[in-house]
Amino acid sequence: MTNDRLPFPFPVAAWTGASVRLIDQTRLPVELVFRDCRTIDELGEAIRVLAVRGAPAIGVAAAYGLVLSWHLGVAAGEDLPALGRGLDRDREALAATRPTAVNLFWALRRVHDAAVAALASGADTATVGETLLREARTIHDEDIAMGRALGRAGEALLPDEGAVLTHCNAGGLATAGYGTALGVVYAATEAGKRIHVYADETRPLLQGARLTAWELQNQGIPVTVLPDVAAATLLRQGRVDAVITGADRIAANGDAANKIGTYPLAVLARRHGVPFYVAAPSSTIDPDTATGDEIEIEQRHPDEIHGHRGERFTPEGVAAFNPAFDVTPAELITAIITESGVVKPPYDLDTLLPKC
């Protein structure tokens, strides 16, 4: 069990000069270890097994992945055309790791576009490499700035003293280090508010119990973990002032995909008159997705349900249903908190899109 205090914003992903270095989130809270990905396969595997997870964090890790792609090609003595083909191939490989989060595709496109532009302008290998790294670091820095701006925009919604309920981990560990849903809590705390967080444990992978609890404790914020379905009891008892979750993709109409369990939470919040906020960077908004019905929902491996670290829960031979996400309809979302401000229905999300 690690109680090591980490620098904040958390060093979720970084380029070391030879690897993409990640906090290995599969090992928290038992131990705080870093995972150096020295090949695209290793990075892809780290994304797939959720060593790095959370839509914005995946975007930053993948952006550094294209830096790694270029670095490996250069080390192998490839010429510019081969390096360009490698970049295309590795962009595709990284995009294929997770299907739902739009930030992944967005970050890959941004870094790839920067390289293509540099190549088109006749830049040499070193310059293109610098361009890739600069763009990835810009995405990283922007994400931290986004978290701070989003947090400041959202904290005004919270009382001076109160309780926030959250699901999964939309914290520093899910972003480049500051957080979205938890970014609001961090900003409120920095503003002197006393916020208690109720963290849904978030089956099957327990990101709430493991990661949200760990990072809030690391930052000295009181946190209580609960089974996901016990949230209904807290809401009914009037013990929650606001529900805040992240989002993995927001459709143009405001429908939001997020970790499985978010939708029922929104239904319960509405029933009990508790505001339900989605906190996400504007890069999470996908103008090409008209409504939530169009969002592809990743189905994860049934073994996440069948057992844990070699111990079997279910009998052999039974089936499991394990969707990674669900979609919360816009009508249940009190407001969407972004780095550009708090948006209330009717959602006119086009105005929030990052200018590219």
Add this chain to the structure above:
Amino acid sequence: MTNDRLPFPFPVAAWTGASVRLIDQTRLPVELVFRDCRTIDELGEAIRVLAVRGAPAIGVAAAYGLVLSWHLGVAAGEDLPALGRGLDRDREALAATRPTAVNLFWALRRVHDAAVAALASGADTATVGETLLREARTIHDEDIAMGRALGRAGEALLPDEGAVLTHCNAGGLATAGYGTALGVVYAATEAGKRIHVYADETRPLLQGARLTAWELQNQGIPVTVLPDVAAATLLRQGRVDAVITGADRIAANGDAANKIGTYPLAVLARRHGVPFYVAAPSSTIDPDTATGDEIEIEQRHPDEIHGHRGERFTPEGVAAFNPAFDVTPAELITAIITESGVVKPPYDLDTLLPKC
């Protein structure tokens, strides 16, 4: 992992002549082992750790517990007054094991009353012992008959082919062997219907993943396990024809306490137009509890949330919220299925009470 086919109704609890023998439900589905409780302390511990669980099953086990009490007193050479005091003491000890399920108190009262009546009529030690055992076996037999009658009453609500969603384990393992919510499924299957069961895994103790999946597979009924919060997705997608759960206590107005997570399921079922049924014997109805607000909700140990078999999920030092039950208001319950028939709102539950 055990796939041993058990006799049906399942031998959940029995009097061996020297012990109360239970299927140890903490070990399923990994292994099928029996647990012999030779003292009241051992039986109380078995109830507390949920080696036997489910309101009707606890009632039957506790009824045999008073048989054990008498047996131990006789073996110790106690006279009738001492035996009677032992019975009072052990009834109290067993009643203190779990606070929510009313069947526990009801079964203890029935067996105790039978002994008191026998004592008052001048019966000798052996005769009182026989009376105790006869009453406990009657409760056991009645529970199986209850399950069959309840199942037959409820199966008419199911389509010839369809899917039932259930939460926790309200099956043969939760009763004297036949089941309540799953009793409806067994009766439908016996009537030739093809029913697929979606089983909420039921955090924190995974009675759905472990027990419901195991007993349905044991009976050859197809079952799919899912994280509790994924039920909302199934309901929204129209993949569920009916939700059926058990109940640990039903108030006079129809409010029903059941495993934590039942209430949000009822809210979601209502939202998506899926009928929500509570299946329970009439002994679950407590006329002394006017509404659900009066039902004491057991808080279980936070360690059930913090980890599993020595592995820690949460960081040391964070708090956990772990209520065992929640209360579903009568207005969300489409019908209550009992051994006396299907009751629809407005609930007039007094007519269903067992005649004592």
